[in-house]
Amino acid sequence: MRALGLFPAVVTAFAAGLMLMGPFAGPAIAAQSSGEPPVVILVLDTSRSMSDSDIVTATDAAMNFARSIPGDVRVGAIAFDTDAELVVHPTTSRGDLRDGLAGQTSGGRTSLYDAVSLGVSTLDQLSGSGERRLVVLSDGGDSSSNTTLNATATQLATSGIAADVVAFKYGTKNTAPLRKLAGAAGGRVVPVENASQLSSAFGDIAAEATQRSDGGALSWLPDWAQMSQWSWQLWAVIGMTFVAVLLLVLLIFGPGGPKDTRKRGLDQIARYGNQPEPAAAQQVEETSVGKAAVAWTENILRTRGWEEKLAERLDIAGLKIKPAEWTLLQVCAGIVAAALLILLGAPVLIGVPLGPALAFTVTVLFVRVRTSRRRKAFGEQLPDVLQLVAGSLQSGFSLAQALDGVVREETQPSAGEFSRAIAETRIGVELEDAMERVATRMASEDLRWVVMAIRIQREVGGNLAEVLLTTVKTMRERAQTRRQVRALSAEGRLSAYILVALPIVLGAVFFTIRPEYMRPLYTTLPGVLMLVGGVLFTALGALWMKKLVKVEV
Known part of the structure; x- marks a missing residue:
C-alpha cells in the first residue's frame, strides 16, 4: 500500500536523530549517568623542597584550574608535607577553595602516598557524586x-x-612512581620544569578532563546499553530531531516537494481524462500528514x-515554495539547530x-541574498x-x-x-502602473x-524608441564606469577582507591548537573586555573600510 510509503521516512527520521546523538553520546552519558556533577580534589605538595614562591604560583594555577571547569563541579584541596591534611572539603x-589554599607555607618532608590515599578515601566517602x-x-x-x-x-x-x-621540577629524577600512580586508573603525568608553566599544565588537564570521551572505532554509535540512563534532556533532543527530520522528509520528498513538480503537472493533465478512483484515494491517504x-x-x-x-x-527572491512550507522549513531548521547546540554542550536554556x-x-539572510542577486541580474x-523594446517599436x-x-x-x-506586468494589464491595470x-x-x-x-511620451507625444535607445546608451556607459571603479577598488576591498578575516581566522586556529592559551579571554574579566573591544573595533574598522572602498556611480 502507498500509505506505507511514510514508514521509511519515519525510520529515516528516527535514525537521523540517533545518528546526531552519536558523536556526543559517550561524553554526555559519562557526565550524566549518575545524575551528579564530577568531583575533583587538588593534592598540593607544600614540603620544604617547594619554595614559598613556588607554592604561591601553584596555588594560583590551582585556582585558575578550578575557575576553568564548570561551576557545578565540586573541588576540594589536600596539602601535604610530613603529614597530609584535607584543607578544603569538596565544594562548588x-x-x-581560595581561602583554604591561602597562607600555605613550605616545610617538612614529603608524604605523597599518604596524601593520595587521603584523597581517594575522601572521594569514596562522597555519595551521589559523578566522575571522581x-x-x-x-x-x-x-x-x-x-x-x-x-x-x-x-x-x-x-x-x-x-x-x-x-x-614539578623533576628534571632527571625518577618519575616511575608518579607514572604508576597516574596509570593505575587512566590518569597521566604532566612534566613541568619551571613555575611559569604551571598554569598551562593545569589548563591542559582541565581541557582534557572536559573533553574526554571513550572513543574507539565505533565511538560514533550510541551506547545502547546505557540508553535507559539517559536524562530527559537527551530524550528531548532526540524527540526534537526526530520531529524536525520527519517534517523535512515530508516536505522534500512528499507531495508538494521539488521532486513532485512533474507529477503535479501530469495530474492536472490527467484530470481531463478518466482516472481510477483508487489512485485518488491512495494519494489522499499518503499526503494527509503533510497536508495537515x-x-x-x-x-x-x-x-x-x-x-x-x-x-x-x-x-521576489525567486523561490517557488509556499509561505507555509517555508515557515515549516524554518521551524525544522530551528529545532535541528537547538538540538545540535545542546549536544555540543550548550545549556538547555541557551540552546533552545x-x-x-x-x-x-540564516534563512532570512538566504532570502535577502537571493533577492539581491535576482535584482542585480x-x-x-x-x-x-x-x-x-526600442527595436520592436521601430x-x-x-x-x-x-x-x-x-x-x-x-x-x-x-x-x-514583465510577464507579471502584462498579466496585470489584462485585468485592467494601466501598463505604466504595472511597470512601476x-x-x-x-x-x-x-x-x-x-x-x-x-x-511623458503618452502625454506630450514624441519618439519613444529614440528615448529608450538614449536611455540604454546612458545605462551601458554608467555600467562600464561602475565596472571600472570596481576594478580600481579591488585592491582596497581585498585588503579589507583580509584585515577583517585575519583576527577571526587566527582566533579560531588558536582556539583549536592551544585552547589553554585562549582560555583567559573568556574566563577572566580583562579577557572578556579585550574580546568585546576587539569585536567592536573590528566591526568599526570593517564599516570604515567599506565606506572607503565603496564608490557610488
Whole structure:
C-alpha cells in the first residue's frame, strides 16, 4: 500500500536523530549517568623542597584550574608535607577553595602516598557524586608516608579514581612512581620544569578532563546499553530531531516537494481524462500528514496577516515554495539547530532560544541574498531588454506587444517580471502602473526613469524608441564606469577582507591548537573586555573600510 510509503521516512527520521546523538553520546552519558556533577580534589605538595614562591604560583594555577571547569563541579584541596591534611572539603564555592589554599607555607618532608590515599578515601566517602578525579602536584619522591606505592596504586585502581600528576621540577629524577600512580586508573603525568608553566599544565588537564570521551572505532554509535540512563534532556533532543527530520522528509520528498513538480503537472493533465478512483484515494491517504501540517501553518499565517507579505518576499527572491512550507522549513531548521547546540554542550536554556534564532537569521539572510542577486541580474538585463523594446517599436509594434516579445525571450528574471506586468494589464491595470510595480519589486531606479519617460511620451507625444535607445546608451556607459571603479577598488576591498578575516581566522586556529592559551579571554574579566573591544573595533574598522572602498556611480 502507498500509505506505507511514510514508514521509511519515519525510520529515516528516527535514525537521523540517533545518528546526531552519536558523536556526543559517550561524553554526555559519562557526565550524566549518575545524575551528579564530577568531583575533583587538588593534592598540593607544600614540603620544604617547594619554595614559598613556588607554592604561591601553584596555588594560583590551582585556582585558575578550578575557575576553568564548570561551576557545578565540586573541588576540594589536600596539602601535604610530613603529614597530609584535607584543607578544603569538596565544594562548588571557589571562594572557600581560595581561602583554604591561602597562607600555605613550605616545610617538612614529603608524604605523597599518604596524601593520595587521603584523597581517594575522601572521594569514596562522597555519595551521589559523578566522575571522581585527583590532580596531584609534587616536586619530589615520597619520603615519609606510612602507605606504600603499591598499596596506593591498588587503592586508585580499585576505586576507579584517576590521578593526573604534575611532575614539578623533576628534571632527571625518577618519575616511575608518579607514572604508576597516574596509570593505575587512566590518569597521566604532566612534566613541568619551571613555575611559569604551571598554569598551562593545569589548563591542559582541565581541557582534557572536559573533553574526554571513550572513543574507539565505533565511538560514533550510541551506547545502547546505557540508553535507559539517559536524562530527559537527551530524550528531548532526540524527540526534537526526530520531529524536525520527519517534517523535512515530508516536505522534500512528499507531495508538494521539488521532486513532485512533474507529477503535479501530469495530474492536472490527467484530470481531463478518466482516472481510477483508487489512485485518488491512495494519494489522499499518503499526503494527509503533510497536508495537515501545511494547512495548519497556512491558517496561522493567514490569521496573523503574514502570508501575503511572506509570499511576496519569496516570489521576489525567486523561490517557488509556499509561505507555509517555508515557515515549516524554518521551524525544522530551528529545532535541528537547538538540538545540535545542546549536544555540543550548550545549556538547555541557551540552546533552545538560540537555535531557532540562528536558524531564522540564516534563512532570512538566504532570502535577502537571493533577492539581491535576482535584482542585480534584472538590472544587468535591463539595457538589453530596453533595446529589444526600442527595436520592436521601430518595427511598428505597440509597447505592450514589444514587452510580450521580451517575455517570449524567456530570459529570467526580466521575462518573469514583465510577464507579471502584462498579466496585470489584462485585468485592467494601466501598463505604466504595472511597470512601476515591477520597478518597485526589483528596486530599479533605471526602470522608474523609463516609466516616467513613457508617461511623458503618452502625454506630450514624441519618439519613444529614440528615448529608450538614449536611455540604454546612458545605462551601458554608467555600467562600464561602475565596472571600472570596481576594478580600481579591488585592491582596497581585498585588503579589507583580509584585515577583517585575519583576527577571526587566527582566533579560531588558536582556539583549536592551544585552547589553554585562549582560555583567559573568556574566563577572566580583562579577557572578556579585550574580546568585546576587539569585536567592536573590528566591526568599526570593517564599516570604515567599506565606506572607503565603496564608490557610488
